[in-house]
Amino acid sequence: MSNIQLYYHPMSGHSHKVLTLASMLGLDIETLTIDLKSKAHLSESFLRLNPAGKIPVLVDAGKTITDSHAILFYLAQQYDQQRIWYPDDLPTQVEIQRWFALSAGELCTGPVALRGIRILGKPGNEEQAKQLTIKLFSLMSKQLEQQPWLAGSHATLADIALYSYIALVIKLEPSLSDFPRVLDWATRFEQLPGYRTLPEK
Numbered sequence: 001m002s003n004i005q006l007y008y009h010p011m012s013g014h015s016h017k018v019l020t021l022a023s024m025l026g027l028d029i030e031t032l033t034i035d036l037k038s039k040a041h042l043s044e045s046f047l048r049l050n051p052a053g054k055i056p057v058l059v060d061a062g063k064t065i066t067d068s069h070a071i072l073f074y075l076a077q078q079y080d081q082q083r084i085w086y087p088d089d090l091p092t093q094v095e096i097q098r099w100f101a102l103s104a105g106e107l108c109t110g111p112v113a114l115r116g117i118r119i120l121g122k123p124g125n126e127e128q129a130k131q132l133t134i135k136l137f138s139l140m141s142k143q144l145e146q147q148p149w150l151a152g153s154h155a156t157l158a159d160i161a162l163y164s165y166i167a168l169v170i171k172l173e174p175s176l177s178d179f180p181r182v183l184d185w186a187t188r189f190e191q192l193p194g195y196r197t198l199p200e201k
């Protein structure tokens with residue numbers, strides 16, 4: 001039995017980020033499904049784990065970590081002995097933090113919202129979500145013109161944080177093929193050792 005547990009949902013892109021890093025680090029993680037439809041994330045027992053009522057939540061040796069970015073950071077610091085995913089140099093760390101902020105901001109108002117509206121039937125402004133997605137893709141394209149990965153010369157937590165929802169909306173929105181650098185980045189990401197396939201939709 002694994003010492004590490006992840007409360008998650010198989011359709012959750014935020015959970016997919018964590019499972020991707022765990023797989024790339026070769027970690028054995030026990031997954032526990034939280035059924036969002038039946039509002040298990042708002043149950044008393046789950047709210048004790050995460051008062052924000054959101055997945056993913058990681059529990060490792062009695063420590064509880066909430067929020068996908070905090071979990072990515074924790075796993076990299078704790079288990080990536082080679083310091084590949086969150087390198088020790090300050091300029092790369094600054095870049096990763098910048099992409100974490102975009103992942104918690106523009107990624108959610110753009111691609112996450114677009115997928116929510118189109119696939120999960122959530123309310124929202126579809127055109128606005130599409131335009132915000134295009135804006136994020138433009139920003140990524142500019143960065144990928146300078147370097148192969150979002151925070152430098154090799155893949156880091158920045159790429160893991162962005163990949164899941166970007167790849168999910170690429171399938172939904174044909175106009176995104178106007179961003180060949182982003183498409184190429186997603187394809188290269190899928191070739192990294194330990195890559196974990198996406199949720200179905």
Ligand SMILES: N[C@@H](CCC(=O)N[C@@H](CS)C(=O)NCC(=O)O)C(=O)O
Nearest residue numbers: 012013014053054055056067068069
């Ligand atoms: N900032 C959080 C966002 C997590 C999030 O929004 N999770 C969704 C599932 S993908 C959730 O739990 N939604 C339930 C709700 O908001 O009621 C993170 O990065 O972990």
